[in-house]
Amino acid sequence: MFTPYLNFDGNCAEAFRFYERCFGGKIEFLQTFGESQMKDSVSPDQYGLVMHVTLKVDGATLMGSDATPDRYEKPQGIYVSIAPKTFADGERIFNELAEGGVPEMPFQQTFWSVGFGMTEDRFGIPWMVNCEAVPAGS
Numbered sequence: 001m002f003t004p005y006l007n008f009d010g011n012c013a014e015a016f017r018f019y020e021r022c023f024g025g026k027i028e029f030l031q032t033f034g035e036s037q038m039k040d041s042v043s044p045d046q047y048g049l050v051m052h053v054t055l056k057v058d059g060a061t062l063m064g065s066d067a068t069p070d071r072y073e074k075p076q077g078i079y080v081s082i083a084p085k086t087f088a089d090g091e092r093i094f095n096e097l098a099e100g101g102v103p104e105m106p107f108q109q110t111f112w113s114v115g116f117g118m119t120e121d122r123f124g125i126p127w128m129v130n131c132e133a134v135p136a137g138s
Contacts, residue, residue, distance in 0.1 A: 006064035012050035025057030
């Protein structure tokens, strides 16, 4: 099984609180460097960075952390794909992810799905929203 692990540039906690609400999940674990046994391996100004967070959504897991400033790189060459069951759910999720981000392909019906769209969210994470339902006649 694959579990996406997202890295952030200091805003991991904010991003995961947003994802928890957007996807209807639950953060099961969140620990900062300052709260961990690793606090001596980072400078005090990095104590508030998230060392690890786990979000559960409908049996799936999304994990993440803040990279220390010397290690952060913007995600490239990947998308996190989510498969809502209905067009309405997909459109809502896409719109929330796209708000303040950079939409690449508007959410719309395609030949393979009743709803598909691509966007980078305001935290710099690229997403594909691809509804499970296929259009009639496909």
